[in-house]
Amino acid sequence: MDDATTSVVLASGSPRRRELLGLLGVPFRVLTADLPEISEHTDPARVAEDLAVQKARAVAERVDGAPLVLAADTLVALEGAILGKPRDAAENAAFIRRLAGRTHEVFTGVAALRAGQVTSGVERTEVTFRALTDAEVQHYAASGEGLDKAGGYGIQALGMALVACVNGDYSNVVGFPLALVTRTLRAHGVPVWGETSGALEGA
Numbered sequence: 191m192d193d194a195t196t197s198v199v200l201a202s203g204s205p206r207r208r209e210l211l212g213l214l215g216v217p218f219r220v221l222t223a224d225l226p227e228i229s230e231h232t233d234p235a236r237v238a239e240d241l242a243v244q245k246a247r248a249v250a251e252r253v254d255g256a257p258l259v260l261a262a263d264t265l266v267a268l269e270g271a272i273l274g275k276p277r278d279a280a281e282n283a284a285f286i287r288r289l290a291g292r293t294h295e296v297f298t299g300v301a302a303l304r305a306g307q308v309t310s311g312v313e314r315t316e317v318t319f320r321a322l323t324d325a326e327v328q329h330y331a332a333s334g335e336g337l338d339k340a341g342g343y344g345i346q347a348l349g350m351a352l353v354a355c356v357n358g359d360y361s362n363v364v365g366f367p368l369a370l371v372t373r374t375l376r377a378h379g380v381p382v383w384g385e386t387s388g389a390l391e392g393a
């Protein structure tokens with residue numbers, strides 16, 4: 191397969207997504223587009239998928255040739271409410287207080303677009319926070335770690351200390367569900383881990 195059909199553009203400014211896509215051994219470049227994260231949907235799974243498609247489309251408009259443009263969007267849902275990124279430390283503390291002692295869902299939508307053809311999917315993981323004291327909530331919010339993250343926490347760093355249990359794909363919580371991304375890349379003919387076409391038939 192030549193380079194034109196296997197080249198991948200990651201439509202994301204997230205360092206986590208860059209790192210996780212790197213684990214799959216897929217060469218890629220990064221291109222981002224600023225867009226307001228607004229969806230006409232209300233169901234969290236549909237919102238995450240829709241925003242991923244919007245991000246992929248916005249970047250695809252700016253690329254030459256026909257690379258595969260890959261985008262993702264992560265959000266946290268608690269009892270029907272969607273928690274995006276907190277505006278400041280006070281809102282971050284409010285998010286963490288709401289999540290404490292409860293189970294919430296993390297949805298990441300993944301979209302892949304090439305030459306106007308888009309495929310998309312969504313992954314869901316349940317995360318349960320342990321009960322937290324007010325001092326713990328304040329300590330975490332003051333760290334600033336959660337400010338650029340959906341739900342106001344990062345499970346891959348200090349936020350790990352808030353978590354009692356994870357049910358589902360861990361990489362989905364970090365923002366890039368590797369099993370779904372692998373399936374998506376293969377469906378578009380992009381080899382993962384240096385495999386040759388057909389080497390992992392049916393995987």
Ligand SMILES: Cc1cn([C@H]2C[C@H](O)[C@@H](COP(=O)(O)OP(=O)(O)OP(=O)(O)O)O2)c(=O)[nH]c1=O
Binds near residue numbers: 202227341345
């Ligand atoms: C819940 C959780 C989210 N996150 C991150 C993943 C996403 O980067 C971010 C959610 O915001 P997104 O809007 O999904 O992504 P982004 O703005 O960081 O990057 P881009 O749109 O350019 O791709 O929250 C973690 O890193 N750890 C976590 O535990």
